[in-house]
Amino acid sequence: MSDNKNGSKYTFDSFAVTDANRTAFEKAKQFAENADSEPLAIFGGTATGKTHLLYAVKNAIEQNSPDLKVILTTTADMVSTLTSTISNGGTTEQFREKYLQADVLLVDDIQELAGKEKTQDELLLLFNAFCESGKRFMMTSSQKEAGYGIQDRLVIREFWGDFAVITRAYIHAQFESNAERINQRKDLLHKSEQFCWNLMHDADFDIDAFKAYYKEVWAYFSRYIGLFDADREDLKIVCYLNRMDTLLHCKTPVGLKSCEWNTCILFMHALIYTISSYDMIPYLGGFCGNGVLSIPMLHHAGYDRIEITIDEFEEEFNKFCEGYQRSRRSVRRLHWRFD
Structure with missing residues (x-):
């Protein structure tokens, strides 16, 4: 996802702010601007603008702090990387090291881990190490409540830090015509x-x-x-x-x-x-x-x-x-x- 050709145009300026997503927008913007931000989780259903906000954070940090390394990925990509690392004789430590090189880690669709207990355990070690190092971490999920096959530690506020919920579908702003x-x-x-x-x-x-x-x-x-x-x-x-x-x-x-x-x-x-x-x-x-x-x-x-x-x-x-x-x-x- 970090190489998505359309990612560069998803900015805070092109995000259509509504009453349903205003809190998420403001917290995401604060997260991007503040190097000391606590971990942030954005929850919302399909087409609510979660991915747009992730890209907006990535683009804002890269523009204002080009010396920082930002990794934007999905849990599906991370699972694929973990599987590939292990199958090629690597270790879970090598897997974690790849992401720990980043200063800011942005992870989309955490709900994709539902039912994958062992993978959740491994990613929890990564996320804990990332947060304990004082680096910025942000994730999105379509599910906030427990009981969807995601461990409580992956959804409770005490683990993530701050969170916001988008309650309605998001219709993006019109971008410059091509x-x-x-x-x-x-x-x-x-x-x-x-x-x-x-x-x-x-x-x-x-x-x-x-x-x-x-x-x-x-x-x-x-x-x-x-x-x-x-x-x-x-x-x-x-x-x-x-x-x-x-x-x-x-x-x-x-x-x-x-x-x-x-x-x-x-x-x-x-x-x-x-x-x-x-x-x-x-x-x-x-x-x-x-x-x-x-x-x-x-x-x-x-x-x-x-x-x-x-x-x-x-x-x-x-x-x-x-x-x-x-x-x-x-x-x-x-x-x-x-x-």
Whole structure:
């Protein structure tokens, strides 16, 4: 998350302050400005602005105190780092040392530790060491109450220091317009409309044009859409994708092979799935996960999803086409045997 391309614009100035988030905003700003701040926890549900405030703290400290090292991460990333360290022969001490190098540690989504008792114990040692060293520590969570699989020590006020609760969903302020993004989106909307028209009117389906369009949409959302950063124009693209998905399910488009048709349906579903879930499961393959596409699979396939990058798209698309083609041939042979 510390490398998120959209992170630099999430500042205190661009945060829309309301009665529901004013206390959290003021405490986060005080935390960023005061080197002696006690640990701070921000609680709130989905889309309440918690991540925005974390980035605002990071950006403010780096601007005003460039000599300080700030690490902004998530518990999911920390769990992954811990697992990787141990599996590669490292120790938990080496894991903790990585984060103890920071002067300010910002951790998002502490609720992701629910039910992971051993991991919680390890991170508690890290957080305790960090706080005892007099360094600044801040975290966010969607759950404040105990009983959600998080140890009491990870939620009580006495451990963290200070806290604030955001009670309502947060709608971010409008950022400065991006001419390149606007033009790219305008082009995608035009192409989306054209694809829908062709599907509705049984026009020839150009598979190469579809794949090129698909990658353009993928690249657009991967580049421009960060947490809570989709506006109405972006949602129009999603609406077109849903419409195309419905039309593809209705019948095989003209000029498209059956195996290509099935593959288009699978990848269209994957695109919609990834875009619509990026703010909920960004570390399971959504576009907040470095542009990775998450393809949901049937349970009998042995796994719930596979993940691919945009550079792997052509190869993976062709693999699925071949797979559907082989399946169709197997069904034909089975029919011939019974005939």
